[in-house]
Amino acid sequence: MDFQLSEDQQALQAGLRAFVEGNYSFERFPELEKAPLRRETWAELAEMGIFSLRQGEAEGGLELGMVEAVVAFQELGRRLVPGPLVWSHLAAGLVEGAALGETLVGGLDASRGSSDPILVEYGDQLDALLVLRRDGVYQVDAAGLGMELVATPLDPLTPIAHAPALPRGDKLADAETAQRLRDEGAALTAGLLLGIAELTLDYANEYAKTREQFDRPIGSFQAIKHMLADMYVKAQQARHLAYAAAVTLDDPDTGDAIRTVSSAKVVAGESAMHNARKCIQIYGGMGYTWELPPHYYLKRSFVLENAFGTIAQHAERVADRLAA
Amino acid sequence: MDLRYSEADETFRKELREWLAQEVPRHGASPARDDWAARRVYDTGWQRKLSDAGYAGINWPREYGGRGATLTEELVYYEEIARAKAPYIGMNFVGIRHGGPTIVAEGSEEQKAVHLPKILRGDEVWCQGFSEPNSGSDLASLSTSAVRDGDHYVVNGHKIWTSFAHSAEFCELLVRTDPDVKKHAGISWLIMPMDLPGIEIRPLPTLLGEIDFSEVFLEDVRIPVENLVGKENDGWRITNVTLRFERGSAWAADIIELNSFLGELAALARRTTRDDALAWEDKALRREIGHLSAEVESLWAWIKASISETAKTGVPGLDGSAIKLGFSELNQRIYELGTNLLGRAGLVREDLGDLPSGRIVDKFLNTLSLTIAAGSSQIQRNIISERILRQPREPR
Numbered sequence: 001m002d003f004q005l006s007e008d009q010q011a012l013q014a015g016l017r018a019f020v021e022g023n024y025s026f027e028r029f030p031e032l033e034k035a036p037l038r039r040e041t042w043a044e045l046a047e048m049g050i051f052s053l054r055q056g057e058a059e060g061g062l063e064l065g066m067v068e069a070v071v072a073f074q075e076l077g078r079r080l081v082p083g084p085l086v087w088s089h090l091a092a093g094l095v096e097g098a099a100l101g102e103t104l105v106g107g108l109d110a111s112r113g114s115s116d117p118i119l120v121e122y123g124d125q126l127d128a129l130l131v132l133r134r135d136g137v138y139q140v141d142a143a144g145l146g147m148e149l150v151a152t153p154l155d156p157l158t159p160i161a162h163a164p165a166l167p168r169g170d171k172l173a174d175a176e177t178a179q180r181l182r183d184e185g186a187a188l189t190a191g192l193l194l195g196i197a198e199l200t201l202d203y204a205n206e207y208a209k210t211r212e213q214f215d216r217p218i219g220s221f222q223a224i225k226h227m228l229a230d231m232y233v234k235a236q237q238a239r240h241l242a243y244a245a246a247v248t249l250d251d252p253d254t255g256d257a258i259r260t261v262s263s264a265k266v267v268a269g270e271s272a273m274h275n276a277r278k279c280i281q282i283y284g285g286m287g288y289t290w291e292l293p294p295h296y297y298l299k300r301s302f303v304l305e306n307a308f309g310t311i312a313q314h315a316e317r318v319a320d321r322l323a324a
Numbered sequence: 325m326d327l328r329y330s331e332a333d334e335t336f337r338k339e340l341r342e343w344l345a346q347e348v349p350r351h352g353a354s355p356a357r358d359d360w361a362a363r364r365v366y367d368t369g370w371q372r373k374l375s376d377a378g379y380a381g382i383n384w385p386r387e388y389g390g391r392g393a394t395l396t397e398e399l400v401y402y403e404e405i406a407r408a409k410a411p412y413i414g415m416n417f418v419g420i421r422h423g424g425p426t427i428v429a430e431g432s433e434e435q436k437a438v439h440l441p442k443i444l445r446g447d448e449v450w451c452q453g454f455s456e457p458n459s460g461s462d463l464a465s466l467s468t469s470a471v472r473d474g475d476h477y478v479v480n481g482h483k484i485w486t487s488f489a490h491s492a493e494f495c496e497l498l499v500r501t502d503p504d505v506k507k508h509a510g511i512s513w514l515i516m517p518m519d520l521p522g523i524e525i526r527p528l529p530t531l532l533g534e535i536d537f538s539e540v541f542l543e544d545v546r547i548p549v550e551n552l553v554g555k556e557n558d559g560w561r562i563t564n565v566t567l568r569f570e571r572g573s574a575w576a577a578d579i580i581e582l583n584s585f586l587g588e589l590a591a592l593a594r595r596t597t598r599d600d601a602l603a604w605e606d607k608a609l610r611r612e613i614g615h616l617s618a619e620v621e622s623l624w625a626w627i628k629a630s631i632s633e634t635a636k637t638g639v640p641g642l643d644g645s646a647i648k649l650g651f652s653e654l655n656q657r658i659y660e661l662g663t664n665l666l667g668r669a670g671l672v673r674e675d676l677g678d679l680p681s682g683r684i685v686d687k688f689l690n691t692l693s694l695t696i697a698a699g700s701s702q703i704q705r706n707i708i709s710e711r712i713l714r715q716p717r718e719p720r
Contacts, residue, residue, distance in 0.1 A: 225710070251326075263619075
């Protein structure tokens with residue numbers, strides 16, 4: 001047993017961190033708001049292997065596993081990289097051109113009855129829309145949906161389009177594949193949420209060392225210290241469990257994959273939302289402004305909470321495994 | 325990144341599992357909580373069996389009679405102990421987990437020869453004399469004094485929260501040997517035989533009504549100088565040495581227990597009627613159980629990561645405080661949910677028919693100690709914030 005990132009995995013992490021910090025700096029957030037998703041940056045992500053990471057070499061992929069994928073998504077999460085990252089990654093091998101970033105694939109999970117309006121992230125820009133249903137994976141012609149962009153999405157870096165109705169589409173794969181994509185999607189989304197939990201901790205932690213009130217750094221006050229300590233615990237819980245979910249998906253003999261993946265989505269979701277909130281609180285008045293990054297992180301964590309199963313849904317799934 | 329145990333670990337697991345399957349039922353049920361004589365026989369008897377089978381002192385070095393297990397073997401050990409519901413370490417706790425390891429690291433050859441074999445075999449019970457009424461979280465401010473008089477230290481003071489004081493033969497005692505230097509620099513670590521004149525033990529019932537711990541009054545107690553462990557005034561450093569032995573696996577058994585308790589709660593909810601329906605049909609309850617289970621899983625993954633890190637670097641990481649904080653607070657939430665599920669059955673501290681009400685309520689009350697003992701949650705948060713996150717120290 002060696003439950004630590006290998007040297008190769010650390011190198012992948014470091015490379016991606018340098019890439020996203022260079023290309024998705026906080027200073028660029030206001031500019032990104034105008035057009036969060038651009039095809040040229042999408043092509044760059046494809047070139048980095050974000051979508052083809054787990055594909056075979058014959059398909060131009062890197063033949064890596066879920067661990068590398070979750071590590072990669074953790075880094076993308078740290079800088080709120082826009083785009084239907086998880087769906088396009090899952091579509092690699094299913095939808096032509098997805099792996100190489102030529103086809104922009106988004107998606108919806110419609111496997112449970114719901115009266116929710118049909119809202120699709122980046123809907124107006126998609127080339128293909130995957131729909132997960134109980135009996136399989138379907139592809140819907142995105143352009144034919146008549147989607148309209150909503151003027152004010154919650155997350156300024158995640159445009160949302162509204163579709164009047166969702167046609168059934170063409171069946172691409174069976175129910176088993178749909179379930180596999182739901183689990184892999186939950187694990188990858190947990191990776192993105194982990195990135196948020198970590199970054200908001202780091203960001204608040206640095207601020208608390210430099211921001212002075214009453215003639216000393218606010219980090220010397222227990223009220224702030226203890227908030228940061230709780231954020232640290234949350235981030236660590238999210239990290240190790242997200243990695244465990246990835247390992248278990250790669251090597252199902254090491255545990256109950258369903259339970260571990262669902263647990264990871266619960267803990268990562270809660271950690272991200274908790275830490276983003278506390279980051280805003282530690283920043284005080286400045287945390288409440290549009291100009292500093294914390295609000296983007298809280299808003300994105302709500303977007304991700306509503307992707308690939310909510311905390312409530314996954315918590316129930318864990319409980320069902322417990323009683324099984 | 326790999327979560328598979330090695331073949332050697334699995335072989336060890338198989339042997340241990342077979343041994344436990346035979347010995348745990350044979351050792352019988354634990355005696356009543358207030359029957360101290362019987363508890364001593366039960367706890368130390370189990371320690372003797374572990375020792376005879378080569379499972380005592382799992383992380384102690386082999387040269388001192390321990391198993392010298394690798395970190396992953398240690399994890400397997402705790403997994404199997406929990407799985408088999410083996411007797412708790414109980415009265416052997418201070419000797420095996422604290423006093424013994426300190427002597428291994430810092431004791432003289434004679435101290436090692438005298439105490440280590442007996443601790444491993446359950447022939448010596450130890451207690452801890454660290455805290456004082458005015459020195460809790462600020463342990464280094466302790467004021468129990470030890471004044472040199474020929475070949476003896478003459479000790480006067482008042483210790484508190486001393487578990488198993490009435491059953492112990494020895495006490496790991498922290499005393500002030502130099503009152504004129506900074507508080508951390510004047511402390512010494514002594515082995516105090518509990519049968520010396522001048523020691524008075526006053527049991528202090530816990531909120532469970534049990535007398536697990538006591539106050540210990542020390543009046544002109546004469547402790548031989550050869551009972552000093554390490555150097556005089558080096559006691560603070562020596563106290564921290566045992567942390568080296570805490571390699572992050574100590575919570576492993578407790579975490580596995582928490583998981584099996586959640587399974588038990590799920591089963592209980594499926595046979596509990598509340599508000600005209602089965603409690604299990606309550607979505608909110610199911611979600612809460614699932615949520616808590618997810619958090620237990622996260623701590624389990626964290627422990628494995630922490631152990632892997634220690635195995636690689638040889639030095640325990642700083643996460644011990646953070647895992648302790650997460651574990652103790654989660655434990656309270658889980659047993660509180662248990663008492664809530666009991667409803668009115670939780671108004672009594674005894675099992676009613678097939679309802680484990682007594683066990684759950686008592687365990688819930690017991691969990692209240694977890695966020696106080698061994699460094700309160702507030703102290704852990706300070707440690708995390710200052711040592712891991714590098715925030716400036718609070719004024720003190």
